[in-house]
Amino acid sequence: MPVEPSPVPDFLYGTAWKEDRSAALTELALRTGFRGIDTANQRRHYFEAGVGEGLAAAYRAGVVTRADLFLQTKFTYQRGQDHRLPYDPSASLATQVAQSLANSLEHLRTDHVESFVLHGPSGYEWTDDDSAVWEAMRKERDAGRTRLLGISNVSLQHLEQLAAAQAELPAFVQNRCFARLGWDREVRRFCSERKIIYQGFSLLTANPEVLRHPPLIGLAAKLNATPAQIVFSFALAVGILPLTGTTNADHMKQDLASLNLTLLPDVVQAIESMAG
16 A cells, blocks of 8 residues: 655755765755755665765764655656666566666665656657656656655656556656756646645756846845845745755755745736746
C-alpha cells in the first residue's frame, strides 16, 4: 500500500551543478533551514551520492532527522545522461525506472523518497515510452519506494495528452519559469485547476531582466528586501513552489526569509504582467 506523503515544504533546495561541493552544500542548506532537497539520478548534472553524503552528515550532527525531510529525485532517459548511467540501457524502460530509483535510494541512504519525478518526457508529444515509464513509476509508488510522482520539463500539450488518456496525473510539475513567457502561465493554470503543485526552477537565472527592472528594485528597497526575495515572494503568491540552487550561505538565509514577505495584490499582478 502507498505510504502517506510527508508535508510538502514551502521551498526546495536544488542540487544540480554542484559536483564535489554537493555534500557540503546539501548539509549547509539543511543547517540553514531547508527541509526539501531536489536532486536527480543524472550524473551529467547532479552528484546524487554527494547529496546523500550531505544528508548523512546532517543526520550525524543532529541537524535533522530523516522524518524532517522531503526528498525528491528523478528518472532521466538515456538521451539526457552521459556515459555514467544508473541503469542497464539494454533493459526495458520499466526495469530502467526500477534500477534508477533503487540506485537513488542507495545514494540517498533511505528506503523511500517523498517524490519521484520523470525528468522530462521523451519528445514533443506524450509517447508510448512515456506511458511505460509513468506506469513503472506508479508501481514504484504503490510499492512504497516513493510517495508522490511528478513530471518536469513538461509542456501543456504533454499534460493535456496525459489527461485525455485518462491516466493518473502527477502530484507535481516542475518547470523552468520564464517571466517573458508569462511565468509558464498556461501550465500553471492547468495545474491549479487540478490541484497539481507547480514547482518553479531558474526563477532568478532565467529572468535577469526582472531582477534589473527599476520598479522591482525600488519595491525591494522599500520593503528592505532584495530583488531575489521579491521574485520568490511573488512566486509563492501565485502558487509556485520555488527552488533555489544558490551556493551562497547568505543567499540561502535570504531566500528562506522571503517566505515572510507579503506582497500586495496589485504588486503581484504587476510582476505577473511583466511579460506583457
